[in-house]
Amino acid sequence: MKIQIHIHADNDLLCHEALSLAFALASFDHEISICLGRYLCQRMNDGHDKFINMLKSLPLYDIHAVYEHSAALTADTLDKMNQLGISANTADLTDVDSVFYL
Amino acid sequence: MVIFLLTSNPYTQAAQSALYKLRDHIATNTDDVQIFLYADAVQFAHRGVWLPADSANPIQDFQQFLVEHKLNAQVCVSAALARGVTDESNAKRHALTDGASRPLDTLHERCQLVGLGELAMLLHNADKVYQF
Numbered sequence: 001m002k003i004q005i006h007i008h009a010d011n012d013l014l015c016h017e018a019l020s021l022a023f024a025l026a027s028f029d030h031e032i033s034i035c036l037g038r039y040l041c042q043r044m045n046d047g048h049d050k051f052i053n054m055l056k057s058l059p060l061y062d063i064h065a066v067y068e069h070s071a072a073l074t075a076d077t078l079d080k081m082n083q084l085g086i087s088a089n090t091a092d093l094t095d096v097d098s099v100f101y102l
Numbered sequence: 103m104v105i106f107l108l109t110s111n112p113y114t115q116a117a118q119s120a121l122y123k124l125r126d127h128i129a130t131n132t133d134d135v136q137i138f139l140y141a142d143a144v145q146f147a148h149r150g151v152w153l154p155a156d157s158a159n160p161i162q163d164f165q166q167f168l169v170e171h172k173l174n175a176q177v178c179v180s181a182a183l184a185r186g187v188t189d190e191s192n193a194k195r196h197a198l199t200d201g202a203s204r205p206l207d208t209l210h211e212r213c214q215l216v217g218l219g220e221l222a223m224l225l226h227n228a229d230k231v232y233q234f
Contacts, residue, residue, distance in 0.1 A: 001231075003225075014141055017140065017141050017178075017181055020180070020218065021140065024217075024218035024219060024221070025218075027222070028219060028223065028225075028226070029226075030222060030225060098225075098231045098233070100107065100109070101109075101233065102109055102141060
């Protein structure tokens with residue numbers, strides 16, 4: 001199944017669970033893409049090692065990641081996203097079987 | 103097979119919509135329904151929740167719904183343990199005890215703790231997925 005997961009959670013536990021779901025589904029041959037919301041992007045910029053390491057692992061699972069563009073994101077955050085190879089959201093929701101919002 | 107993936111906190115509008123949709127679906131369809139609780143929605147599986155009688159109790163409503171329709175809900179074990187929802191075997195494994203050193207058991211009898219792999223397998227066979 002082709003699934004896009006939007007991570008709009010506003011706390012660390014829910015963000016971690018959303019990323020864990022992406023990894024678990026990808027491990028079972030689902031085609032997963034994720035869209036990072038503002039909170040998770042900001043936590044990345046804070047230097048949250050666990051999230052950074054999880055996002056660095058995305059290519060190993062063939063998970064494509066983008067971030068939800070927001071005027072609230074600082075230049076530092078955008079720079080961090082670029083370093084991780086994560087670009088602004090241009091995903092086509094019509095091209096997936098299901099969209100999960102977490 | 104139709105999957106209901108519940109992720110919202112039970113006290114939100116989204117969770118209330120999930121219950122409405124579940125009731126409606128069961129009333130008008132005969133297909134196989136699978137319910138999976140993840141993230142904040144694992145609180146639906148907690149059998150130790152009390153609210154004043156004049157308050158809506160979506161957790162009790164959900165559990166009554168499972169009993170009435172003889173349905174089971176699968177619950178992500180790690181999300182559940184993070185929120186105090188556990189069965190006896192997981193409580194023993196993680197040393198979660200009550201004041202008298204007995205293992206906790208807060209999981210409703212129509213719910214089972216499983217890994218995310220179970221959801222992944224269900225999704226492979228799903229005709230439709232609703233997420234709330």
